[in-house]
Amino acid sequence: MRRALAAVATAALLAPLLGSAPAFAAGAGSGGQTRAEDPCRGQCRDILPAGENGHATLAAILLHKAIGTRPKHSADQLEPYDKLLHEYSGLSDEKLADYFNDASFGVPEDQVEKVTSPRDDVTITRDKATGTPHIKGTTRAGTEFGAGYAAGQDRLWLIDVLRHVGRGKLSSFAGGAEGNRELEQSLWAVAPYTEADLERQVERIRGSGERGARAYEDIKSYVGGINAYIDDTVHALNYPGEYVLTGHGSKIEEFTVTDVVAIASVIGAIFGNGGGGEVGNALAKLAFQKQYGQAAGEKAYSAWRAQNDSEATTTVRDKEFPYAQSPEAPRGVATPEDGSVTAYDHAQNEEGTGQEAKTGNAKAGADTEGTAKTDSKREKEGVLPADLISGKRGMSNALVVSGKHTASGHPVAVYGPQTGYYAPQIMMVQELDGPGLRARGASFPGLSFYVELGRGLDYSWSATSASQDITDTFAVELCEKSGAKPTTESKSYLLHGECTPFDRLSQHNEWKPTLADGTKAGSYDVVSLRSAYGLVSHTGKVDGKPVAFTALRSTYHHDADSVIGFQKFNDPSAVTSARSFQKAARDVGYTFNWFYADADHTAYYNSGDNPVRSKNTDPDQPIRAGTAYEWKDWDPEANTSAVTPPAEHPQSLDQDYSVSWNNKQAKGFSAGWGNGSVHRGDLLDTRVAKLVKEGSVTRAKLVGAMEEAASADLRAEKVLPELLDVIGSSEVTDPELARTVGQLREWEKSGAQRREAAKDDGVYAHAEAIRVLDAWWPLLVEGEFKPRLGDELYTSLSSLAPVNESPSGGQNSGGGGDDGAGGVGASQPHKGSALQHGWWSFVDKDLRTVQGEDVRSPLDRPYCGGGSLAECRTMLLRTLGEAAATPAEKTYPGDKECDAGDQVCADSIVHRAMGGITVPRIAWQNRPTYQQVVEFPARR
Template structure:
């Protein structure tokens, strides 16, 4: 459809007024949802009432029920019924839907709607609009914004208590993005000096923090003062926010969602373990096969075209291989005094938990399964307009770690989700006549360098030395340290204590490990291309919110090029869809290996690298995976494109396949609608990836001969019935308390770690098996258990229960490829040898039946041992999603479903 004056970028409704469906290019076809709810604010009285009688502040959990019930009702979905499960994301608020109106200053109005309490911020000036965005952020997330700025400064335990989770989180941030106040200020000034848009972004941030501070002034001493401050002993003391707080928060969000690479030391140790097990030549061959940087069977988001990046060269230069047994991880926790936990297990529940923090301790370190996207080109839809269902899968919290708002002011027209403390722009949402979203891409932008250690005195260096060689000179590491002290906290059982969070910084990045290379002591340092540049991406986000900047799919891709974080960006308007992979991908020295540690020498550095500014040449936009108007796009953190190096275990079985197969089928049938695309997403959200994609191969091997044991034959039949019925982990009806194929799901949960170990450990050996499982967790089940050996078998973060996002990391590709090889099938990118049964189909089958029998006999209480939420053996509860309380208000559990936490459903029938 053509343009209309009614859709002009400058068209505005009155204060708080809705833009009519005729004026809004989305025509009431834009919807979104943010569980549990928009409101993350609670006074002390509201928190105490919640704990005493279960009441909750308005809009703190009102989006939970519609989000949850889609799982049980999606099969009958129609476009007309989408309103039962998603909120209206049209611009403005109809007069009869206005809940409240606030004018924090004369040039801005914050209108909240009755349905969700979302702030619709309309400014007559740009400064007023940004001021209003800050004020609204304070209203909805002040406590959480304060928590995040303390995380970003390595000061969380001093602020929120010495719970183990708080200390773990600030240490992991300090390992990734430690900054001094001068570092933070330099990032602010860099924004300010980045041309006209940078100067505008600087002013936007100043106005935004002024709005937050105005809310603080209004709430201190008032009845609506956030109760968390009182409960944590802060009273009415809230320090004013500054622009450097915004950078500190950006460093946290970037470390969680926009990072990639940096695992080279672990890769090197795994390669050494392969060589120890199979010899030099055999070990190298095996490592390359298992590493599978470019597995030919992997589903890619960009179809067809190859985008080579970060592949290991045939004959690498400058590799710094650590000596086996010499490597020690750097300890970021020092001088601990009086720390500890007095947490006790609850009667009748599980084994208790270590003292929790206000945020998960592994929020940064755990493998992220963030977000998914499904887009279909207009040539395959019923309307002829593109359709998109997409959103970030940022975890389940109360209050949510994202918040929704509408911005309407000069140069700003958007509605969608933003991170608290960064909501001066909408980061994921809709513009005037387009919508966009992102998934974490995690391509490799972090390299590990080995710096030679030295002593300034000239003495013989050791791995404890505090200086390193830089351009021929012995140079002290810069020690970045924060001293944290905290008082006893009855809520989590911690004692009073203190400690220092410490990082060592070199020109080549942050020290992650020490060890020896060729007999000499070295420090291994992680150099991230976006370090010291966490706030630079603000320019791209500014453009996303500017209707004059985003006028086409191509202009959106150009805006995404200004974002240094590693994200896959998706776009839809009335005519076009687009995809672009962002990130500051460094141009590496020729024939250096990004998969292994590199010697810290000028000849191996990134092209045009400036150590002081940490800038270098980056790959040009044309070399980033991208496409416009491809028939369809799907991404669930899977491989971006052929030739684009992927992480461990990204092969022919990936949860992205669950989306790809379903959307491809819709496109083949044609006439795709919003409802059909939502159904594809939700069906995939309920599927057990192992059951749909790997169980068929397991059953084929077992079915190569008759199963004579009656009980085992019945177990096999149950597994086959589950697979043929759709492989879902879903109750027959909401709150039924039991899965439709409960026994089959229980058996597979218990079987998976047993069969993986039985399939691979005999040939890999204990040491190599342990090394591989530390890099590529064998399992990420919905319940968070069954990892096959704790941290060594589950990998960091793989055992986290009740998190929702599941089935991204696991050995499903390894298992599937090996079983196909054992059956004599052609396998693209095969492993180095057949493993199951030593390559014997009969012995492989025997192992599978033996481990299956063991799994079938395993009590549910062992498979689902129970915890503070669930009784032992309760399968549905073990899988269920628990919104982690980050404030004083909790919300009910919901059924497991593997889907975004903020999600849009969009189709634009018109343009501006």
């Protein structure tokens, strides 16, 4: 443990904390980082709201709360990001500088804000525009040390938060808020590790050849830089004020290499995971069979599941890549008995008895005042969103156009990760310049020893979350070592015929009252049960026998292995072409769609450790545990198996254009629920296809296509025309309804945008039509499908495929409230990303079927009005009338940010405060948080 200063009274701290950071020996000018000839020639730009600086002393936090001041560069990228929404029409390449930062290498002498040299072989140059660190090392170790030091300067508190999440110790560190406990429990459900587990991952990297050994040394140097910054900032009384507010004072634990693996497990669980959920699928199939009978139920399930919808927009358009499809005659399916399934509770007391996971009751006998649960909103909120890992979400988009269709003849790309809005941001930007390292871009705090998304010497790359199925659910038969009759409470299971105890992985958390959230003192254990077949998610019965359902992820125990791929992305000798980039991406085990552009070529590659499954097992359903059904060449000790070869991964070179908004990768590649005829990716595909057809695509035109899609309402653009067609099959005689229909039709024809006529108007153009659709959607979906599905099946389906993910998050399938059936993913106001998860395809296909149109990959039967167009129309008009009569105050419930009924405010983006500094709200726009705009006119 790093030595801590003696406790100091807050009043005594204020004066020194107002001072600047400790001075270091600075090199002349930019520390040697003069701008050399850059192959991008000023045509690479990027942005990361709210700002690069995530550091605030206690004094700065108190001043911010008292008078609203903010540390420099903590919010200076917010305004240009926000104003693009209202100014993209008629945008030119020359005007891009108003909305994106210069992403050229180096810093011109007249743009140097500050140069520090934490040791002799590295300088960190901060530019005036954004405060971005440009790290130049004369040695590789020095470069990585500087990266760690800069990460400490910009994100120390957040890095500390993330390592505690990764170790299941967030509530002990940041307070016992309900959100903190829910988050650590959700991480413990998918990536619990002991210290020995983390060390084994480190040793695996270290022993994986020359690049692995290099990565290990890079991480060591990086961690050394973070720790050096901790030493310097503590001694200068310049450490983050959040440590004081959470009761830590200046006591900051030294970072270790295993902390990096713990952080990698968090980021991988959020952005690079995929699959699982087979227990829910099985229960949905049972509900279909109960409603329609065995054969018809199976047919209906397959139609709704739509693993390979032929109407879905795909990133690869001209080739099929089969993966993870359900076989016609599956083997080893472990169907749970109806009513037998119980989710495993990861929150327990010391005695191991169940404890309410969502309240985190204090353990029996603890010296606390009752429980940690109160009605305080602040106590419920944690330092990070409670559903950061567990929530259904789609992230990131990409628009890439081949040079064959651009004005310059060089490829153009606009892309970035849609990682959410936080203050400070959950990513940070830097430039690395040292032996074997040449890159600028974004990285996650604590993992920024390499740039993860950005540009290299003469190329750029980005990614979207792919989420393909790399997690299977196995049903392991429970047993008792004593030979007694097992129950669903048994703590042992059969492994190749031997009764084997589960590994019990636990972390004990205790917290005291804190200034930060006002929580009472409390404690509890976060617990996971681990088998060779993965982590226990549920218990139940199969064929009368008690079982545990376990989730086996191919990247479990291998969260850090992807470091090799990222190392190559940063190495100019490793990435010299589109094909070499694809080869580097093969070393990333996480599920991502990777996009690449240089001066001549574009590339796409879908990464992930896709397991080779036993023939005719069904990855969509639970599988019986046993040698006959295991992954090919599976080693349970190391959790390794055969994986699908690179040629079977979706990929392309120099495709006319590529788009991705977490849509289906390719024909034959199994997709998630609801990925069909209408998808958020269609908003990009339609616009980019039009640009390509017109030709002479420019960076500005592609930015315009992105931004127009970012302000479009998918439901209004793609589904509302079908709704209006059904309604328009006869005259609307009710004057008020006719007026409402007219407003909806006018909005749809105008472009279906959710945008103010002018910035800060406070009122949307077509505000009434938008209000009506927001209120109507959950009502019409329920009216269309629930009568034939029945209550139980409707509820089961809407828990797997959320009905609605509106921009405001204020409407769910019940028409209001916070949760309710089908509201999964809907009750998250102010988050920005929207319209990924919803029943858009189901409504679209059903309405076209009812109207007698030819529908490929249809649902199993017509639902709206029982298949009667007249009855369907009647239902739509009835629910439309209800929606029109719904007060805006109910559609847009008030919160701490907005008055009830304020439509624009309800949609607006609020950067979630993960520290002591907040930033202003911005208008809703559905776009990446870190975003690049690139066009390389030259090669190295």
